[in-house]
Amino acid sequence: MPDNATRQPAAASAGMSRYGQIAAQLQQKIVTGEWSPGTAIPAESALAVEFGIALGTIRQAIAVLVQQGLLERVQGKGTFVRTGLTGGSSAGMMRFFRFRSEADADAAPTAVPRSEILSCRSVRLDKGMASRFGLEAGARGLAISRRRWVADTPRLLESIWLPLPRCAALQDTPVAEWGELLYPLLSQRCGITVHRAMDEVTFRLLDAEEADLLALPPSHPCALVTRQAFDIQGQCVEYRLTRGDAYAFRYTAEIR
Amino acid sequence: MPDNATRQPAAASAGMSRYGQIAAQLQQKIVTGEWSPGTAIPAESALAVEFGIALGTIRQAIAVLVQQGLLERVQGKGTFVRTGLTGGSSAGMMRFFRFRSEADADAAPTAVPRSEILSCRSVRLDKGMASRFGLEAGARGLAISRRRWVADTPRLLESIWLPLPRCAALQDTPVAEWGELLYPLLSQRCGITVHRAMDEVTFRLLDAEEADLLALPPSHPCALVTRQAFDIQGQCVEYRLTRGDAYAFRYTAEIR
DNA sequence: TAGTGGTCTAGACCACTTG
DNA sequence: AAGTGGTCTAGACCACTAC
Numbered sequence: 001m002p003d004n005a006t007r008q009p010a011a012a013s014a015g016m017s018r019y020g021q022i023a024a025q026l027q028q029k030i031v032t033g034e035w036s037p038g039t040a041i042p043a044e045s046a047l048a049v050e051f052g053i054a055l056g057t058i059r060q061a062i063a064v065l066v067q068q069g070l071l072e073r074v075q076g077k078g079t080f081v082r083t084g085l086t087g088g089s090s091a092g093m094m095r096f097f098r099f100r101s102e103a104d105a106d107a108a109p110t111a112v113p114r115s116e117i118l119s120c121r122s123v124r125l126d127k128g129m130a131s132r133f134g135l136e137a138g139a140r141g142l143a144i145s146r147r148r149w150v151a152d153t154p155r156l157l158e159s160i161w162l163p164l165p166r167c168a169a170l171q172d173t174p175v176a177e178w179g180e181l182l183y184p185l186l187s188q189r190c191g192i193t194v195h196r197a198m199d200e201v202t203f204r205l206l207d208a209e210e211a212d213l214l215a216l217p218p219s220h221p222c223a224l225v226t227r228q229a230f231d232i233q234g235q236c237v238e239y240r241l242t243r244g245d246a247y248a249f250r251y252t253a254e255i256r
Numbered sequence: 257m258p259d260n261a262t263r264q265p266a267a268a269s270a271g272m273s274r275y276g277q278i279a280a281q282l283q284q285k286i287v288t289g290e291w292s293p294g295t296a297i298p299a300e301s302a303l304a305v306e307f308g309i310a311l312g313t314i315r316q317a318i319a320v321l322v323q324q325g326l327l328e329r330v331q332g333k334g335t336f337v338r339t340g341l342t343g344g345s346s347a348g349m350m351r352f353f354r355f356r357s358e359a360d361a362d363a364a365p366t367a368v369p370r371s372e373i374l375s376c377r378s379v380r381l382d383k384g385m386a387s388r389f390g391l392e393a394g395a396r397g398l399a400i401s402r403r404r405w406v407a408d409t410p411r412l413l414e415s416i417w418l419p420l421p422r423c424a425a426l427q428d429t430p431v432a433e434w435g436e437l438l439y440p441l442l443s444q445r446c447g448i449t450v451h452r453a454m455d456e457v458t459f460r461l462l463d464a465e466e467a468d469l470l471a472l473p474p475s476h477p478c479a480l481v482t483r484q485a486f487d488i489q490g491q492c493v494e495y496r497l498t499r500g501d502a503y504a505f506r507y508t509a510e511i512r
Numbered sequence: 513t514a515g516t517g518g519t520c521t522a523g524a525c526c527a528c529t530t531g
Numbered sequence: 532a533a534g535t536g537g538t539c540t541a542g543a544c545c546a547c548t549a550c
């Protein structure tokens with residue numbers, strides 16, 4: 001067996017297992033974009049040769065990144081860098097709400113809501129929002145107001161903030177061409193991959209303007225979902241507030 | 257290498273990998289109680305000999321059950337059958353609510369609320385509840401009403417149903433000896449291990465009686481958590497409705 | 513048919529826990 | 532010192548996917 005010390009040049013090998021070090025190196029290739037989302041990484045056998053380790057060890061390293069959601073294995077085809085979140089039913093707001101069309105009682109699983117951009121303008125970010133995006137106080141961002149419809153009824157109200165140098169391309173895109181989902185747009189226009197998001201749910205009453213836009217009575221109760229989305233480097237790329245009828249809120253969680 | 261056909265007697269080996277079959281057999285030993293919660297299972301080497309397979313294969317089988325939450329590995333000590341849920345902060349209702357004492361603003365992480373049993377009586381279960389518990393229509397169950405306090409303030413109202421032959425031992429235990437948590441009680445008195453639970457959250461308004469018990473105004477908004485808890489065999493062993501002030505509701509979820 | 517990941521073996525040595 | 536799980540090797544064959 002070759003000597004370990006000659007194999008690990010100067011990496012961050014402090015108390016880390018071999019496959020842990022390899023996993024970190026693979027993660028670097030993904031985060032830096034050397035391996036881009038959707039593409040296949042080299043075969044296990046090739047990587048084993050490249051790193052000078054056994055097949056089982058490179059498999060263990062890959063397993064770590066699969067667990068983290070960075071890679072995806074497909075039998076017979078290869079191992080692929082995962083595409084970011086789409087904002088569809090699994091990651092989108094519809095997993096928090098169950099809206100019924102007025103017609104049928106327990107309707108079909110609700111599809112992606114139609115998006116109506118109410119406003120989109122460049123604003124100066126307050127200190128908290130700027131630091132969230134890793135910008136200096138006073139930096140600018142994009143503030144978007146969006147209303148989402150399900151079957152001819154306004155259902156969700158969203159206030160979205162995006163960091164501005166990164167998302168400038170959105171300003172050059174007519175809102176008519178935005179489509180229904182934000183994340184595919186961020187990917188295509190700004191090269192931003194949303195890899196992870198944190199949602200926090202609380203409860204309050206609608207103010208007069210919100211109630212009007214949602215066609216609900218003033219002071220109607222609403223669920224408020226606060227989302228922070230992060231790219232593959234762990235940088236926050238979106239802050240969003242979503243309001244929807246509290247009586248349509250329905251969320252299921254499994255414990256252990 | 258020994259012949260495979262001689263090694264797998266008559267198990268459910270239909271299209272299943274070797275470690276998958278072994279995992280199923282280990283799961284049987286846990287579910288049937290041959291290996292009880294909290295105890296160590298035989299060492300990997302012993303199991304490898306017992307099943308006539310390589311160490312790596314038994315490790316893969318164990319990994320499956322660890323992933324399922326049935327086993328827990330501890331380096332240097334052994335592999336243990338996991339103890340059930342406790343209903344503490346990780347699995348309990350406090351992960352849905354953030355109550356503040358009136359004194360200090362952003363207080364310490366709230367501990368387990370004190371439990372006050374309002375009533376506990378044997379009732380006839382309706383058809384839905386009975387079938388949930390795997391009982392025939394008209395079977396009996398235990399209906400418990402419980403109020404939970406955090407620092408001298410009533411905060412949560414719970415209605416709990418339990419299947420009756422299984423939980424009969426609770427009727428012989430004075431409520432003064434119940435303690436603050438239900439699941440340890442179920443474990444000690446009835447031998448029931450709660451292994452998994454499903455929570456569903458919705459919003460509605462408190463009725464007059466509920467509001468009175470929670471010292472809140474009538475028609476105050478509340479979060480309603482509906483829980484079904486299951487034992488290690490997958491049998492439902494608890495149905496619970498929990499109501500708490502909607503303004504204290506706060507839940508965080510990570511996506512991907 | 514060639515290439516991929518999936519399964520499995522039979523060893524070895526290491527790190528941690530316990531008596 | 533003995534026993535446990537954790538890591539790693541260097542092979543083998545199988546199942547699936549593509550061309």
